[in-house]
Amino acid sequence: MAYVAVKGGERAIDNAHAWLAEDRRGNPDVPDLGTDQIREQLGRSVDRVMAEGSLYDPDLAALAIKQAQGDLIEAAFLLRAYRTTLPRFAASMPVETDQMQVRRRISAVFKDMPGGQLLGPTYDYTHRLLDFTIAAGTPPPKPAEMPAEPVAIPHVHGILDHEGLIERDTPAGGEPFDLTREPLAFPAGRDLRLQALARGDEGFLLAMGYSTQRGWGGTHPFVGEIRVGEASVFLTPPELGFEIDIGDITLTECQMVNQFAGSRTVRPQFTRGYGLVFGHGERKAMAMALVDRAMRAQELGETVAAPAQNVEFVVSHCDNIEATGFVEHLKLPHYVDFQSELETIRRMRADAIGDILQEAAQ
Amino acid sequence: MPFPDAQIPRRQSWMAVLARASQPELVRLLQAAPPLPAFTRLRAPEAGLAMVRGRTGGGGAPFNLGEITITRCSVRDTDGHIGHAYVKGRDAAQAELAARLDAVLQDASRHDDYAEAVIAPLAELQTARAAQSARKAAATRVQFFTLATMRST
Amino acid sequence: MSLDLPGFSDAVLDAQSCFRAVLSAMSCPGTIQAAGVGLTPPAPLAPAMAAVLLTLTDVDTSLHLAKEAEPARDWLAFHAGTPFAASAAEADFCVAFALPDLAPLKTGSDDAPEAGTTVILDVAALGIGSAWRISGPGLAAPATLRVTGLPHDFAAIWAANHALYPRGVDLILCVGETLAALPRSLTVEEI
Numbered sequence: 001m002a003y004v005a006v007k008g009g010e011r012a013i014d015n016a017h018a019w020l021a022e023d024r025r026g027n028p029d030v031p032d033l034g035t036d037q038i039r040e041q042l043g044r045s046v047d048r049v050m051a052e053g054s055l056y057d058p059d060l061a062a063l064a065i066k067q068a069q070g071d072l073i074e075a076a077f078l079l080r081a082y083r084t085t086l087p088r089f090a091a092s093m094p095v096e097t098d099q100m101q102v103r104r105r106i107s108a109v110f111k112d113m114p115g116g117q118l119l120g121p122t123y124d125y126t127h128r129l130l131d132f133t134i135a136a137g138t139p140p141p142k143p144a145e146m147p148a149e150p151v152a153i154p155h156v157h158g159i160l161d162h163e164g165l166i167e168r169d170t171p172a173g174g175e176p177f178d179l180t181r182e183p184l185a186f187p188a189g190r191d192l193r194l195q196a197l198a199r200g201d202e203g204f205l206l207a208m209g210y211s212t213q214r215g216w217g218g219t220h221p222f223v224g225e226i227r228v229g230e231a232s233v234f235l236t237p238p239e240l241g242f243e244i245d246i247g248d249i250t251l252t253e254c255q256m257v258n259q260f261a262g263s264r265t266v267r268p269q270f271t272r273g274y275g276l277v278f279g280h281g282e283r284k285a286m287a288m289a290l291v292d293r294a295m296r297a298q299e300l301g302e303t304v305a306a307p308a309q310n311v312e313f314v315v316s317h318c319d320n321i322e323a324t325g326f327v328e329h330l331k332l333p334h335y336v337d338f339q340s341e342l343e344t345i346r347r348m349r350a351d352a353i354g355d356i357l358q359e360a361a362q
Numbered sequence: 363m364p365f366p367d368a369q370i371p372r373r374q375s376w377m378a379v380l381a382r383a384s385q386p387e388l389v390r391l392l393q394a395a396p397p398l399p400a401f402t403r404l405r406a407p408e409a410g411l412a413m414v415r416g417r418t419g420g421g422g423a424p425f426n427l428g429e430i431t432i433t434r435c436s437v438r439d440t441d442g443h444i445g446h447a448y449v450k451g452r453d454a455a456q457a458e459l460a461a462r463l464d465a466v467l468q469d470a471s472r473h474d475d476y477a478e479a480v481i482a483p484l485a486e487l488q489t490a491r492a493a494q495s496a497r498k499a500a501a502t503r504v505q506f507f508t509l510a511t512m513r514s515t
Numbered sequence: 516m517s518l519d520l521p522g523f524s525d526a527v528l529d530a531q532s533c534f535r536a537v538l539s540a541m542s543c544p545g546t547i548q549a550a551g552v553g554l555t556p557p558a559p560l561a562p563a564m565a566a567v568l569l570t571l572t573d574v575d576t577s578l579h580l581a582k583e584a585e586p587a588r589d590w591l592a593f594h595a596g597t598p599f600a601a602s603a604a605e606a607d608f609c610v611a612f613a614l615p616d617l618a619p620l621k622t623g624s625d626d627a628p629e630a631g632t633t634v635i636l637d638v639a640a641l642g643i644g645s646a647w648r649i650s651g652p653g654l655a656a657p658a659t660l661r662v663t664g665l666p667h668d669f670a671a672i673w674a675a676n677h678a679l680y681p682r683g684v685d686l687i688l689c690v691g692e693t694l695a696a697l698p699r700s701l702t703v704e705e706i
Contacts, residue, residue: 056414056430057451083411083429088574089448089596090432091413094424101492103499111506119502148500150492155420173423176415180429181575190418191425198416198427230495232378233430235412237448238592242370245378246412246432247450255420276416278428404521405594436593 024069038062047250047279048072052320053079054180054199056249056278073201073320080321093234093243097253097276099152100229107156108223109257115153120228156225157255157272166257166270186312193295193315194288198277200318202284208308208318209290217294217306224257224272228280252281256289263301271300365468376467376477379485380460381449387484388459395479396472398462404444405436407454433457439465441472520557522594523569529554533570537687540696545649545658547641552692557587559637564610564689567635572597572608579606581615603632612637614666617675622682631699633685638664641690651701659706660695662688673703 025032039046039062049061053076060079068074104120107113119125160166176191179199184192197205212219230248237244254275262268273293275285294308295315307313317323365373380388392398409431416427434448435457445465447457463480466472523529536548551566560568568591572578577600580588591597600606604619611634623630644663647670650656665688666672676683676699683699697703 051428054428055411056428059451060431086431087408087410088429089410089412089434090574091426092415092430094415094417095427097417097420101495103495104502105499117504118499119504120499122502143498144501145494145497146500146503148493148496150489150496157420169417169419169422171417171422173418176423176425178413178426180413180426191423194416194418194425195427198425233412233414233450235448237434237446238596239436239589240446242374244374244448245381246448247381249414249430249450253420272419274419276420276427402521406526408526 024067033066035059035062035066038065044280045070045072045075047277047281048202048284049075049079051278051281051284052076052199052201053083055079055083073324077321077324090235090237092246093236095231095233095249095251097227097231097251098155100227100231100251100253101150101248102153102227102229104228105153105225106223107225110156110159113156113159153227155255157257160257160270164269167260167272184315186315188311188315190292190296190299193311194274194276194292196315196318197275197288197291200288201320201323202281202287204318204320204323205287205291206283208294208314209287211306212290212294212308217297217309219256219271219273219290219293220259221273221290221293222257223286224255226252226254226282226285228252228282250279252277252279252285254282254285254289256286256293258293260300266300271296369468373464373468375485376481377447377460377464379481379488380447380463382488383456383460383484385453385456385459387487388456388463388480391480391483392459395476398466399439399441399472401437401439401445401462401465403435403437403458405434407433407435407457409433409452409454435461437461437465441466441469443468520555520590522590523554523566529566530570533566536694537567537570537696540687540694541685541698542653544651544653544697544701545660545695547693547695549692550689550694557590559583559612560587560590560610561637561689562692563694564635564637567687567689567694568597568608568610569595571633574598576607577605579603579609581609581611581613583612584610606632608632609634610637611635613664614669614672617672617684620684622676622679622684625681628681628683631683631685633687635687635689636664638662638688638690640664641688641693641695646706648704648706649697649701650704651698653698653700660697660703662695664688664690670703670705673697673701677702 039058042065045065046058046061049064049072050056050058053061053064060082061075064075064078065072067078102118104122105115105118107117157166161168173191177189177195179192179195211217229251231251232245232248234243234245236242256273256275258271258273260269260271271293273289275288275292277284277288291308291314294306295311297304297309304310411429412432414427414430415424417423418425430450431452432448432450433452433454436444436446437458438444439462443465445461445463447460447464449457449460463476467476533550536550540546540548551562554562554566556562556565568578572595574596576597578591578597579600579602588599603609603615604621609615609620609632614636615634620632620634621630640663642661644661645665646659646661648657649660680699685699686697688695688697
């Protein structure tokens with residue numbers, strides 16, 4: 001009955017794709033945009049696509065952004081699709097963020113600490129005034145340099161650790177859960193949660209993190225530390241039997257420090273929420289740390305009431321590729337489903353009218 | 363021939379340098395070195411993924427952060443040395459050159475030629491890049507002046 | 516580690532062609548397919564067996580090697596990249612040179628029958644030797660399978676495996692550059 005329109009779309013689709021390609025290119029009098037230009041000059045977009053596409057490859061992310069006309073969720077989708085064509089060779093050793101070559105490292109809880117407050121290339125103190133010299137292509141000034149050696153800077157929370165005032169990391173742990181290999185399952189461990197958040201949608205996490213600040217699962221957060229820089233990735237190929245360094249990746253890490261009143265088993269201390277993302281993405285790392293901490297409510301004996309504390313709600317809805325797939329699939333033909341709903345509504349109306357007539361007759 | 367354990371740290375350091383070298387950089391520096399020995403591919407350059415792991419809280423149990431593209435290659439040169447490369451990214455030519463260099467650098471009689479012509483300049487360049495980044499970061503270091511300090515001066 | 520022998524000369528095309536051979540062997544049980552032609556694996560792996568391992572195992576699978584196959588461990592680790600399971604009961608794939616006890620092997624679950632183990636068995640000959648009547652999906656009419664190297668009570672062993680369907684263990688028989696497959700859906704009778 002309702003299968004009429006299934007065939008016949010092929011030519012329309014081909015033509016739509018051709019128009020899309022022309023539309024993507026824009027006015028041909030304007031020079032074509034190189035993916036190297038995107039990689040170098042739209043770095044924060046590239047970083048976001050790598051984080052949400054869950055694939056670190058700036059060249060591929062730049063291509064994805066060009067192909068998606070700058071639609072970053074579509075671009076992340078392209079990366080997710082591409083990664084399925086590649087075999088996985090190995091898992092890395094955990095990246096040691098305290099060994100990062102730091103470009104930016106700030107703390108909102110300690111003014112003076114080993115390594116100091118390094119602002120790095122930040123937007124924090126810009127005036128948010130549109131700068132027309134950028135439109136004019138004026139070359140930027142050369143950044144200042146001051147004597148320094150590349151040395152590792154310790155994590156800030158180590159300072160409180162000596163007094164036992166802040167919770168410690170427990171380095172033990174077996175093989176972590178892998179969302180890309182096993183379906184989501186609840187209750188979700190912190191390893192699964194962190195993986196989901198690291199690839200989760202920045203906007204969703206930002207809203208969730210914000211909600212905790214507005215009282216929906218408040219955790220009294222302080223930025224213990226944010227660091228941005230380059231970390232080496234190590235893996236151990238079986239044929240070598242020793243660790244090798246395969247290169248650097250840019251990471252942003254956020255340690256959120258939260259007040260914790262204590263419970264029957266734990267004395268009052270500071271707890272921590274953790275954020276770690278590919279590329280330079282402070283907003284995402286901070287939001288991730290807020291939501292990570294909120295989702296620990298049950299573990300820490302707090303009441304679970306707010307949306308950000310609901311692990312199943314957050315983890316099931318933070319992935320923008322899944323979300324866009326399910327929302328956007330509504331565009332696809334639902335002719336048969338709709339036809340059956342239509343029949344149901346007609347029957348219900350007919351039944352209702354029948355009932356009214358019957359009542360009237362009585 | 364098995365690779366001697368005592369040499370592992372040296373090999374790790376040249377492999378790390380090669381992993382950070384672009385293919386054009388390698389080609390350029392190899393012009394100043396003797397031609398690389400002929401080789402056979404044990405495992406042709408192949409692009410794939412590694413799952414990058416982080417640590418919960420920065421120092422705790424591992425979790426899966428996301429994947430990275432990597433390229434690997436393994437060769438055996440005519441001297442019988444087996445070279446391996448695992449490098450970030452998808453550059454097959456870089457991975458193959460890195461594997462060939464890993465092989466030749468294991469040869470005691472040839473090591474110095476390639477260490478001097480290729481590894482040393484690359485290491486210097488990479489160190490200089492890191493040092494410059496550290497100097498720029500240092501220039502953005504906040505120098506707090508407290509009232510107490512100002513009074514005491 | 517000895518890496519003297521190469522793997523597939525073309526990792527993608529050779530693996531695809533071997534995958535096709537396994538697919539054909541599984542979907543048309545009893546047929547003998549060519550696999551691993553030209554491959555020079557380390558002893559005691561036959562080319563077909565080696566090709567199947569390079570094709571089906573990788574970093575996400577686990578492999579158990581029978582004692583006889585130990586000399587090929589390094590080669591498999593290098594070219595297939597597969598982790599090794601400590602026991603056959605934990606493995607996704609088992610390499611055997613005599614039919615192992617199937618009882619302890621993973622048979623999957625009704626929800627995930629694909630988690631059942633695949634046993635890759637080296638046999639002395641295919642097309643020659645003891646005959647079994649096989650029937651089931653993929654066969655329009657019962658066919659005859661001749662194998663040298665299966666135990667004499669194989670029909671009884673297989674009946675126990677087949678009874679678990681859709682759970683169970685699948686079997687790939689390899690000799691030289693040929694293979695045949697017995698999926699768990701198959702009924703095997705003595706002739």
